[in-house]
Amino acid sequence: xxxxxxxxxxxxxxxxxxxxxxxxxxxxxxxxxxxxxxxxxxxxxxxxxxxxxxxxxxxxxxxxxxxxxxxxxxxxxxxxxxxxxxxxxxxxxxxxxxxxxxxxxxxxxxxxxxxxxxxxxxxxxxxxxxxxxxxxxxxxxxxxxxxxxxxxxxxxxxxxxxxxxxxxxxxxxxxxxxxxxxxxxxxxxxxxxxxxxxxxxxxxxxxxxxxxxxxxxxxxxxxxxxxxxxxxxxxxxxxxxxxxxxxxxxxxxxxxxxxxxxxxxxxxxxxxxxxxxxxxxxxxxxxxxxxxxxxxxxxxxxxxxxxxxxxxxxxx
Amino acid sequence: xxxxxxxxxxxxxxxxxxxxxxxxxxxxxxxxxxxxxxxxxxxxxxxxxxxxxxxxxxxxxxxxxxxxxxxxxxxxxxxxxxxxxxxxxxxxxxxxxxxxxxxxxxxxxxxxxxxxxxxxxxxxxxxxxxxxxxxxxxxxxxxxxxxxxxxxxxxxxxxxxxxxxxxxxxxxxxxxxxxxxxxxxxxxxxxxxxxxxxxxxxxxxxxxxxxxxxxxxxxxxxxxxxxxxxxxxxxxxxxxxxxxxxxxxxxxxxxxxxxxxxxxxxxxxxxxxxxxxxxxxxxxxxxxxxxxxxxxxxxxxxxxxxxxxxxxxxxxxxxxxxx
Numbered sequence: 001x002x003x004x005x006x007x008x009x010x011x012x013x014x015x016x017x018x019x020x021x022x023x024x025x026x027x028x029x030x031x032x033x034x035x036x037x038x039x040x041x042x043x044x045x046x047x048x049x050x051x052x053x054x055x056x057x058x059x060x061x062x063x064x065x066x067x068x069x070x071x072x073x074x075x076x077x078x079x080x081x082x083x084x085x086x087x088x089x090x091x092x093x094x095x096x097x098x099x100x101x102x103x104x105x106x107x108x109x110x111x112x113x114x115x116x117x118x119x120x121x122x123x124x125x126x127x128x129x130x131x132x133x134x135x136x137x138x139x140x141x142x143x144x145x146x147x148x149x150x151x152x153x154x155x156x157x158x159x160x161x162x163x164x165x166x167x168x169x170x171x172x173x174x175x176x177x178x179x180x181x182x183x184x185x186x187x188x189x190x191x192x193x194x195x196x197x198x199x200x201x202x203x204x205x206x207x208x209x210x211x212x213x214x215x216x217x218x219x220x221x222x223x224x225x226x227x228x229x230x231x232x233x234x235x236x237x238x239x240x241x242x243x244x245x246x247x248x249x250x251x252x253x254x255x256x257x258x259x260x261x262x263x264x265x266x267x268x269x270x271x272x273x274x275x276x277x278x279x280x281x282x283x284x285x286x287x288x289x290x291x292x293x294x295x296x297x298x299x300x301x302x303x304x305x306x307x308x309x310x311x312x313x314x315x316x
Numbered sequence: 317x318x319x320x321x322x323x324x325x326x327x328x329x330x331x332x333x334x335x336x337x338x339x340x341x342x343x344x345x346x347x348x349x350x351x352x353x354x355x356x357x358x359x360x361x362x363x364x365x366x367x368x369x370x371x372x373x374x375x376x377x378x379x380x381x382x383x384x385x386x387x388x389x390x391x392x393x394x395x396x397x398x399x400x401x402x403x404x405x406x407x408x409x410x411x412x413x414x415x416x417x418x419x420x421x422x423x424x425x426x427x428x429x430x431x432x433x434x435x436x437x438x439x440x441x442x443x444x445x446x447x448x449x450x451x452x453x454x455x456x457x458x459x460x461x462x463x464x465x466x467x468x469x470x471x472x473x474x475x476x477x478x479x480x481x482x483x484x485x486x487x488x489x490x491x492x493x494x495x496x497x498x499x500x501x502x503x504x505x506x507x508x509x510x511x512x513x514x515x516x517x518x519x520x521x522x523x524x525x526x527x528x529x530x531x532x533x534x535x536x537x538x539x540x541x542x543x544x545x546x547x548x549x550x551x552x553x554x555x556x557x558x559x560x561x562x563x564x565x566x567x568x569x570x571x572x573x574x575x576x577x578x579x580x581x582x583x584x585x586x587x588x589x590x591x592x593x594x595x596x597x598x599x600x601x602x603x604x605x606x607x608x609x610x611x612x613x614x615x616x617x618x619x620x621x622x623x624x625x626x627x628x629x630x631x632x633x634x635x636x637x638x639x
Contacts, residue, residue: 015478023483026491141616144623146571148578148594149612152601159602166602251486252575256598267579270490278487286482 010292019286020279021066027275028062035082035273056082069279075093079276084269090280091183094262098247101254101261105176105246108184115185117235123193124200125223135193142190151183151256158182168259184250188242192235199231233304240299241292248285362635369632376628383621386614387442390435399429401436401588412604421610425600434610437588442618444504444567444589451508452515453562457554459512460519461546465527473520477513485510489581498584503576507569515561519554526550556633563626567619574615590615 035053036044044052052060060068072079078090085093123132142150158164158179165176198271203209204227212222249263269277301307333341371377387590394401406426415422421430463473492506526532527550535545536575571591576582577591585592593611601608631637 015475015482018479019482022479023487030491030495103444140620140623144567144596144619145616146567146574146591148571148574148591149608149615152598152608152612156602158609185541190564232547248484252578255579264579266484267486267490267581270487271494282483282487289482290478 008294012287012294015290016283016286020283024066024069024275024279025062025280027270027273027278028065029235030273037083052058062233081274081277083272083274084265084277090276093277094265094280094284097249097260097262097265100259101249101263102247104181104184104254104259104261105249106243108181109188109243109246111181112185112187113192113239114187116189117196119189120193120196121200121223121228123197124204124227125219127201132197135197139190139194142187143194145189145313147183147252148256150186151253154183154186155179157258167259168257176257180253180259183256195235199234202225203227203231233300233307236303237296237300241289244288244292244295247288332512356474360638362638365392366629366632366639369637370629373624373628373632376624379546379617379621380625383619383625386617387439389436390442393435394439396433397429397432397435399432401432412600414604415606422604422606424596424607430607430610433588433593434614435589435612437593438614438618440500440583441570441573441590441615443571444500444507445566446620447504447570448511449565450505450561451504452511452565453558455508455512456515456561457519457551457558460516461523461551463516464520464523465542465546465550477517480510481513486581488574493581498582499589503573503583507572511565511569515558515565516556518561522554522557523550526553556630559633560626563622563629566626570615570619 020153035058036049050059058065081088081090081093119131119135126132155166159166164179165172166179168176168180200223209222209226212226247262249259249261249265251263251267253259254261254263262281265277266281268274268282406428409427412425413419413423413427419429419431421434424430424433443605446463459473463470487504488510492502496502532545532549535549573582573589574594575589577589578595580595582591584590594608594615597607597611
């Protein structure tokens, strides 16, 4: 197991390195004009521009720049932001945004996990009943219709009927956070409902459940002691990555409600050409994705001792 | 009860026949080639059963009809409307007029007729989604088959897949929007270029599953060409998965397009798609809900239809559900 873990972590590290290098080089392919704001482009002469670029080491050969970037990385130096918050260390910029996204994300994750699993259980328990049909309609709607629309509908409902603020603001952090969190929870609840129901229905059709019924176990005991436990295993695989990915925030929801979180940062930093932030973000995104999948696999082996990661070689 | 009755009847039949000789019991039948061929033929046709099973799903069929009407109507609507999309001029005197007999869906913030914008945008979105779904499907199947069938390149492709999926799509999209520009064609190509991966991955997994089944082993031993094994022996098993993916990629594409357009990374403002309309509506729909409701209703019908139809058709395609 330890050998397997080390091998897999090394592999992940290599993947992250390649990903970061590719993005680094891609960003260097754009013309250097992007480093300046439009007014600076007008104001500065060619000479001044070149001097500034040379001072920042941006005129060197891309490979030299890449090596320099890795050297700095070994000293845990991510550089400073150039345009988003000029002069502030990248780590600081990101940390302040992560705090917000993490707060929103984890609250909505807890809500949606609870609601999703409970409703999913009810749907499986009373299959083809009213709860099941309404729940299925809900999952179909949320999964099929673009989130932009469901967010808009929720916003209309929230602000017109309940009188909640339509934008997030620091002055009223609790009431204005309700709608963004509700929107985030809306989508993931549907996901948990869908999979809880699907796995539980699969499990209910198995022979050992028939045996349990024949033995005279109560429905409650069958549902919770046998069905739910087994149905939860595949769900557990996705828990760590969904928790880790709350850090990256939600691009659409945060932009929609002007939450100053991580979500819009990546798109902003690319379009405003803040290369240092882009590199750090890509590293975080790729790293979280890979670690999340790995932790999911580990969690699954802990919950279900029948599963082994090492026996079949690479389990994925 | 019924079981014991059966046994009683059987014993009676046995009693009747017990005293008969073999000649009385059996007689020879003349050999007919055609009759021999007919044995065991159950009039089963794969696609016929697929459609029969599909037609049983009432909701999906109804939604499909609604969608087809909507699609046809979008052309009729642009023709019968009072305004032509190409000739729209901003007119501040008429901004935010509620739906009336002149402007059937009202007007937007610049006083332009909303009816023709909405229908024009629906066509654009459907066209984009259809092109992307088809492109993803073709690319995904070809790459997935090669990936799954050729052992040597599996590790390489897996690593490539990991690298590509671990970079957030938004990076590619932003870079493309910055470096190349924004247009319908660029959008279609870039969405296809980064959308085929899940399809390829799934096709690869299935191809690997069926590749070494005994009948394929036998086929290979008998010297069947690899391409023939792939197309004739393996691909038919993937039909339901492929159709499901393709149908689901339409709501996903529309969704992604609306998100990207909302962020300003999608289509350019002069090619109205439903995403662009929704983006423009964000600032006004709290005061003028009709600006949101018309495009939202159309998008919802399209996406829900493909979601339901995809699931229903995939169920119908699965031979396990056939008689």
